[in-house]
Amino acid sequence: MKTSPSSNGESLGHRSASLRRRHLIAALFKALCIGFTLFAVSVLGLLIAQVGADGLPWLDTQFLNNFPSRFPEKAGIKSALYGTLWVVSLTALIALPMGVLAAIYLEDYAPASRLTRVIEINIANLAGVPSIVYGILGLAIFVRFFGLERSVLAGAMTMSLLILPVIIISSKEAIRAVPSSIRLAAYAVGATQWQVVRSHVLPAAIPGILTGVILALSRAIGETAPLIMIGALTYVAFTPEGPMDEFTALPIQIFNWASRPQAEFHELAAAGIIVLLVVLLTMNALAVFIRYKGTQK
């Protein structure tokens, strides 16, 4: 490059000015990102700190082992915790096989027809339907039509409807992520479609499927609207012994305590929130663990 020293110095000065400006913009953007992240995290931190400060003093074995009571010091969360665990376990039993089988059908068996596309689009849309709508459906079908009354089973079936679309979509993604070379190799040595699915596709897709299922179940745990709609109860002083028993659930108990006039019950609600958070975090940790185990191989 042949440039005069003067013009060279000029353009260098010009270049460094533009460079500085671009670096400044980059730094500003970084600061903006950090700022918003900090804001989001500190709001969350503040919420957790507030809940912890209110709830932790109430959190002891008596709180976990007692039934609800009008005396804050005697009140506990046992029936709600058991109710939630019952509902979530039954929901998993119902939604897991149904969702996974539907996903396998849609990915590996269904012909690429217009009907299949319509079904897939509808499932994606169903995932966005507000939960209260599932509650109304559950009330009309399970509670009234099938006469399941306000049982754990009716609650679990309603919750299954709610999370099925999410399970099907995430299972489909996991199954689609299995390289087609694996399928083709199996077909090439004469495996039937069932053998391909059972021995190759499913084992490779299971970490992804289970992660999706557990995240969907975590959503179900926090849902209150459909349970209130189907008439889950507020005061229950026993734990369910079978799928046909009445029940209450953690979010309902928390809501009930939070809407009482006495401040002690607001602190009990905070303690209930901690229990709900622990259940949620345990399930999410399980999802992370399964994914980790699955990718290790």
Add this chain to the structure above:
Amino acid sequence: MRKMILLAFMTTFLVACGEPNVDNTMPGVDGRVSLSGKVQLDGSSTVFPISEAVAEDFGAVAPKVRVTVGVSGTGGGFKKFANQEIDISDASRPIKASEAAKAVAAGVGFIELPVAYDGISLVVSLENDWVDYLTVAELNQIWQPDSTVTTWKDVRLEWPAETIRLYGPGTDSGTFDYFTGVVNGKEQASRGDFTASEDDNVLVQGISGDKYSLGYFGFAYYIENADKLRAVPILGPDGIVAPTVATINNGTYAPLSRPIFIYVNKSALDRPEVVGFVDYYLENAGKLAGEVGYIALPASVYQAAKDRVAKKITGSAYLPDSTLSKLVGQ
């Protein structure tokens, strides 16, 4: 006025049930231990604290009976009651003719039992230093559907010319029904531009933080928050009266104190565990109502209610039987 109607009706029951013969239907305290089965309640969130307290204590004397209490509002409770999904409906107002007609049409006979008094408290912020009392006419002027009141000055000339911000319970609430019925002459008739919440704690928060606010909710919530709010005395037939346990109990806090009820399905009373629970309810409602912020009825009213249960007298004191039979006939 309502209170007098209630007392008049209660007295009628008392006279009508002058010679109770209840020994054969009432299990003694010892008999309760052996009771088993289910008792299902649902309905008003206002009545819930009392029903919950009764259920809790009943669980100690009859451990094998599974009592459950839901909260779906007075109207929601009556729907489930008519559907025979529950044995007992919690109600913060008397049953409406339309609800009674549905129940009777479905073959559900209902027994109306008052369990306590609740006073509706008009409350303002602690910073509000001008309101000394309100009359029912002023309340009507403020809350009527086509109200022209926008500032405190519109209510009384000497009050500040600041926008009056109104708070009240949501339209599904029995408290809303009762307040609008008394103040505006027609249930559910109310101006719509007020902050409504089904959660009374939200109302407490809103009113206590707003100098120019005015709101109403159940007495129990005022008592718990008396350090944050001021209750406005009401000019009633007995003069200017503030809501207290004493004034609600003796009827001078009028017309904004009301009885709250449970309605029992008559055929559910064939089950001994329901009879045991209802009797226990009426024996202890007075004591427990006080504990959870409500006001006990006179002992004679509870006795009259027990007699109604023993004799399975159905119907509502607030609905003439002729209205009911006409509705059912349609």
